[in-house]
Amino acid sequence: MVRDVDVRSIEDGVARMCMETNVLAPDDLIKALKKGMAEEEPGTAREIFRVLLENLEVARNENLPICQDTGMTVVFLDVGQDVHLAGGDVSEAVNEGVRRGYRQGYLRKSVVADPLRRMNTGDNTPAVIHFSVVPGDKVRVTVVPKGFGSENMSAIRMLKPTEGYEGIKRFVIDTIKNAGANPCPPIVVGIGVGGTFEKAALMSKEALTRPLGKPSGDENTRRMENDLLKEINKLGIGPQGLGGRVTALSVAVNTYPTHIAGLPVALNICCHVYRHASIEI
Amino acid sequence: MKTESCKVIRLTAPLAESAARELRAGDRVEITGTIYTARDTAHKMIVEALDRGEDIPIDLKGAVIYYAGPAPTPPGKVIGSVGPTTSGRMDAFTPRLIRLGLRGMIGKGERSREVVDAMVRYGAVYFAAVGGAGALLAQRVRKADVIGYDDLGPEAIRKLEVERFPAIVAIDTQGNNLYHDRRK
Structure with a gap:
């Protein structure tokens, strides 16, 4: 049985994940920073950990990106071999998700169209997309905004x-x-x-x-x-x-x-x- | 290594040479006043404009440049997240700007031998801000205006009015270097 997956659901997911990952620090990170702070002696090192944790809180409360470098967007698409991607070009859907997420989330547009001429594309596209085909009838979408x-x-x-x-x-x-x-x-x-x-x-x-x-x-x-x-x-x-x-x-x-x-x-x-x-x- | 000092030194920008020369690597400071954002392409364009004998968007006398490209400003806010970028990418352009009056730089990471030599010779200081703390640092910006190269988007030159902007003196006017100290 082949299952239809509308590429617009991928677009929506990418847009949402772009905004969330850049603003909301995950629990595993908060935990790791707290552990790091406890390992440092009082002084500059511990103070920096304190500032990093405070920054995560400010980002969440003020709905601002944790860091101004909101990255070039790397997207992993693990597509089940029993999936039919319907409703349009899947790469374009990913890029539309990035475009929307970076615009609506007030995230920095850090991508230039040509590595030498360096004109900003203005919408943080294109993403770097890695496809793989896996068993099953699901699509797994992973978004990694990568700072430089x-x-x-x-x-x-x-x-x-x-x-x-x-x-x-x-x-x-x-x-x-x-x-x-x-x-x-x-x-x-x-x-x-x-x-x-x-x-x-x-x-x-x-x-x-x-x-x-x-x-x-x-x-x-x-x-x-x-x-x-x-x-x-x-x-x-x-x-x-x-x-x-x-x-x-x-x-x-x-x-x-x-x-x-x-x-x-x-x-x-x-x-x-x-x-x-x-x-x- | 002087990192334990709890005292925070208040500075005003533009920065006087005498104030810059009193600072020592490891000092914690808070900067109030006018600073400018500029990064890779803006630096290249400034130096090219100087080569052609044209005006540049920044008055370099006593100026403090912040190596940063902010995230877009959301409605109702002064500026988006604005943390430091890697300073070393600006090293090729910096000695010339220091010769022309640049007094302070805010960024993250090491500087080249040539930059440190120019800092010692002309009395400029290099501050480290906490990289990746962009949301927190944005809270210290009271006003932000694009004043040059606006087609560069996030890389445009901005004039920022900051209040108690926190930083650490990473390299002072005697060439003392906090990044080197840690290796001792």
């Missing part, structure tokens, strides 16, 4: 297979050390290990849709996440790069089989405004 202070400090490296976990660790630590204050720590780190060049990058972005602090289902990966978080927080970069114990709130790693000759690793950084939402239609 942190996106700019992300990196990918094609390691040699024999470099193993030590190579991954070195790459991760170097990248975050080099990023310093720029990605607005305390950060959330998404890592993709394996696959190909683009698969690793995509996995690192997908890792940034995982609920904060939720560990990987795989034991080895979980160990890697814990160890990397510990190593990153030893750097002492701290909130806003002004020193402290909490540089990262969480590390999420996704893995995939890879080629005998390669060990791709991609690291995508998200700032402390960890925004994403999903709906199932």
